Amino acid sequence: MICGIDVGSTTCKYVLASSEGEIIDQAYERHNTKQVEKVLEFLTRLEQQHGLTPERDRVFFTGSGSGLIAKLVGGKVVQEVVAVAAAVEKLHPDVQFVSEIGGEDMKTIFFTGSNGTKNKQVLMQSACSGGTGTFIEKTARKLQIPPEQLSQMTYEGRTLHKISSKCGIFAEADANTLLKAGVSIEEIIASLFEAVVYQNLATLTKGNTPLPEVLLLGGPNLFFRGLQEAWRHHLSKLWQERKVALPAGKDPAELIQVPTNALYYAALGCIEAGRGEPERVGRYAGTERLKWWIEEGQHEEKQKEGKRGLWREPEELHAFKAIYGRPNGRTHSEPAVNVELTQVVVGCDFGSTTAKAVCLSPQKELVFSCYALSKGNPIEDARALFRQIRQALGSSGQILSLGITGYGKDLLKGIVGADCAVVETVAHATAGLHFFPDADCICDVGGVDVKIMILNNGTVADFRLNSQCSSGNGAFLQGVAERFNIELGEIADRAFAAQAIPQLSMGCGVFLQSDIVNQQRKGWQAEEILAGLCAILPLNVWIYAGGLNNLSQIGKKFILQGGSHKNLAVVKAQVDFIKSKIPDAEVVVHPYSGEAGAIGAALVALDWWQRGGQTGFRGFQVIEELSYETTTSLDTVCKWCPVSCQRTFIDVRLPGGKGRPWSKVPLAEGWERVIVNNSCPKGLVEDANEMRVIKAEMEKTKHAFPNIADMVRAQAFHRFAG
Numbered sequence: 278m279i280c281g282i283d284v285g286s287t288t289c290k291y292v293l294a295s296s297e298g299e300i301i302d303q304a305y306e307r308h309n310t311k312q313v314e315k316v317l318e319f320l321t322r323l324e325q326q327h328g329l330t331p332e333r334d335r336v337f338f339t340g341s342g343s344g345l346i347a348k349l350v351g352g353k354v355v356q357e358v359v360a361v362a363a364a365v366e367k368l369h370p371d372v373q374f375v376s377e378i379g380g381e382d383m384k385t386i387f388f389t390g391s392n393g394t395k396n397k398q399v400l401m402q403s404a405c406s407g408g409t410g411t412f413i414e415k416t417a418r419k420l421q422i423p424p425e426q427l428s429q430m431t432y433e434g435r436t437l438h439k440i441s442s443k444c445g446i447f448a449e450a451d452a453n454t455l456l457k458a459g460v461s462i463e464e465i466i467a468s469l470f471e472a473v474v475y476q477n478l479a480t481l482t483k484g485n486t487p488l489p490e491v492l493l494l495g496g497p498n499l500f501f502r503g504l505q506e507a508w509r510h511h512l513s514k515l516w517q518e519r520k521v522a523l524p525a526g527k528d529p530a531e532l533i534q535v536p537t538n539a540l541y542y543a544a545l546g547c548i549e550a551g552r553g554e555p556e557r558v559g560r561y562a563g564t565e566r567l568k569w570w571i572e573e574g575q576h577e578e579k580q581k582e583g584k585r586g587l588w589r590e591p592e593e594l595h596a597f598k599a600i601y602g603r604p605n606g607r608t609h610s611e612p613a614v615n616v617e618l619t620q621v622v623v624g625c626d627f628g629s630t631t632a633k634a635v636c637l638s639p640q641k642e643l644v645f646s647c648y649a650l651s652k653g654n655p656i657e658d659a660r661a662l663f664r665q666i667r668q669a670l671g672s673s674g675q676i677l678s679l680g681i682t683g684y685g686k687d688l689l690k691g692i693v694g695a696d697c698a699v700v701e702t703v704a705h706a707t708a709g710l711h712f713f714p715d716a717d718c719i720c721d722v723g724g725v726d727v728k729i730m731i732l733n734n735g736t737v738a739d740f741r742l743n744s745q746c747s748s749g750n751g752a753f754l755q756g757v758a759e760r761f762n763i764e765l766g767e768i769a770d771r772a773f774a775a776q777a778i779p780q781l782s783m784g785c786g787v788f789l790q791s792d793i794v795n796q797q798r799k800g801w802q803a804e805e806i807l808a809g810l811c812a813i814l815p816l817n818v819w820i821y822a823g824g825l826n827n828l829s830q831i832g833k834k835f836i837l838q839g840g841s842h843k844n845l846a847v848v849k850a851q852v853d854f855i856k857s858k859i860p861d862a863e864v865v866v867h868p869y870s871g872e873a874g875a876i877g878a879a880l881v882a883l884d885w886w887q888r889g890g891q892t893g894f895r896g897f898q899v900i901e902e903l904s905y906e907t908t909t910s911l912d913t914v915c916k917w918c919p920v921s922c923q924r925t926f927i928d929v930r931l932p933g934g935k936g937r938p939w940s941k942v943p944l945a946e947g948w949e950r951v952i953v954n955n956s957c958p959k960g961l962v963e964d965a966n967e968m969r970v971i972k973a974e975m976e977k978t979k980h981a982f983p984n985i986a987d988m989v990r991a992q993a994f995h996r997f998a999g
């Protein structure tokens with residue numbers, strides 16, 4: 278028998294065939310980063326069920342994890358593209374272009390020439406997740422779309438939105454922004470499919486035209502109906518534009534095939550390649566050495582390469598936990614429970630992963646806090662928060678003022694009647710300084726942003742903000758944990774369990790991602806990689822994202838806040854890093870590290886109320902009953918500049934809403950419109966019609982309030998007669 282095993286970045290597949298090439302069995306399974314263990318399971322199964330026999334049968338491996346495993350079981354490695362091409366040439370002699378999309382890589386193969394003398398041109402990408410299956414799945418998970426639903430989601434006829442196709446991490450952020458703007462998940466997923474096809478065509482064809490027939494391979498191409506539709510749409514269009522002659526009477530869509538066994542082509546190709554090799558090549562040596570590697574070998578190798586874990590001695594970890602791990606040890610604090618919630622000031626922080634709200638008493642005590650996992654729609658998030666606040670306040674409670682911050686603030690200010698929309702850095706600095714007025718630096722590591730605020734006598738003297746790169750943020754750590762099926766709350770304990778950690782490189786999250794895959798191949802386990810990520814986080818935060826090489830210039834008292842600092846392993850790495858630079862530094866974690874933004878917004882709103890402000894909060898019932906509609910169409914495209922942003926109009930039914938009868942997307946009285954997805958403030962003005970309305974309003978105001986300065990200037994040296 279001859280066996281082909283494809284050890285991919287997310288799954289392993291095998292095909293077992295007779296020596297004549299007749300298929301006996303095939304299977305694919307996710308390996309959850311345990312590639313070696315999964316292959317051992319496969320081989321044991323094949324020995325037991327099909328009599329795969331050492332020294333008689335042959336095994337050929339391909340895929341990113343094949344090198345190490347093949348050596349251990351006596352198999353031979355077949356280069357991935359060679360394997361796929363071998364299967365395609367055998368099964369589809371007419372195919373001229375192949376796209377294979379894997380979990381973390383993608384490749385295209387152009388076949389030119391006639392049968393006997395076919396040439397192959399291969400283009401691959403594996404350094405970035407853009408355009409691969411992982412970023413579709415990752416985003417779908419974020420949008421809480423179950424895999425069965427994702428596989429059936431369509432592309433044809435959907436309105437498409439701009440999603441970064443170059444970087445998987447940015448694509449996820451784009452998808453998140455669209456969701457927050459009220460774009461439907463169907464449109465977001467269709468836009469992701471568009472981005473995948475665009476990325477494949479833009480980076481992997483290098484100007485060559487993929488000619489029919491086309492074969493789509495790999496899990497994403499097989500499983501996602503919408504992705505197949507996107508390919509058919511783009512290739513048909515391309516053929517039309519480039520006047521490609523198609524076989525008479527054929528619908529272009531028919532010339533793009535997705536075989537039902539599209540997952541197995543690399544494994545099938547291994548068998549084809551293996552059959553062409555001499556009998557002695559690829560002789561299966563059994564699983565003994567594989568077992569040895571799992572039990573001993575990998576640990577020996579790791580010890581040579583790795584460095585110590587997040588702690589040296591158990592006493593050191595105990596001492597750290599004694600300071601930072603206690604409920605009052607600055608990692609978590611409960612709001613006061615014995616204070617009657619009568620009059621409160623509310624602060625809300627609409628973050629990328631969670632929305633948080635706090636209630637402060639007029640004496641600035643935190644009396645209530647709550648959160649909701651972000652559904653990506655700020656109106657829904659606000660509803661979830663205000664429901665909890667309403668319940669906590671009861672019928673006698675009163676909101677004195679409302680401050681909001683975070684991504685949703687501009688959208689929500691008018692809708693919920695917030696009194697202050699507070700810029701994130703201001704909210705976080707206010708919250709930090711409230712508890713630690715003598716702080717020299719506040720470091721806020723949230724889901725997406727890293728903010729470093731350098732303080733001087735209680736005011737922000739300098740700040741560093743990083744929201745364009747995922748390196749060092751909490752979402753990246755969380756994303757990796759999710760891939761390992763580790764809950765957010767478990768990350769710290771798992772990371773502390775690591776005795777040694779791999780050396781990961783500081784910098785771009787995309788490269789860090791491939792670094793992780795490399796470390797996994799060497800046998801590093803989930804907890805060790807998570808510990809490694811926690812250890813690298815301070816470098817990414819302070820040096821890579823913050824550009825602060827000399828921490829000692831900042832001062833001595835550092836406040837850590839933001840949701841990522843709820844993770845004790847991250848705090849340990851941060852404390853060790855800061856103290857390695859400034860041995861006598863004082864590092865404290867904000868008592869409400871996750872709620873700091875909401876607290877800051879509430880403090881600003883409290884100040885506003887104390888200066889005589891009268892709240893415009895619309896009330897719980899209005900928020901509960903908010904109904905809204907979203908429109909993204911040709912009529913919502915911004916025409917103020919050639920960028921032509923595809924904006925979304927979110928129309929909310931609100932008592933007293935003025936409507937927009939003059940709009941191209943008319944809005945009746947009793948509704949208000951919020952415009953999102955504009956790249957600059959100009960895009961907040963709908964179109965020339967609205968500009969006329971605004972100008973008319975400005976003229977009216979000018980008449981009602983003449984500019985005194987202009988009048989004085991005009992009259993100052995005027996000589997009056999007499």
Ligand code: SF4
Pocket residue numbers: 915916917918919920921922955956957958959960961
């Ligand atoms: S929102 Fe700004 S950048 Fe976008 S099209 Fe309008 S004017 Fe141009």
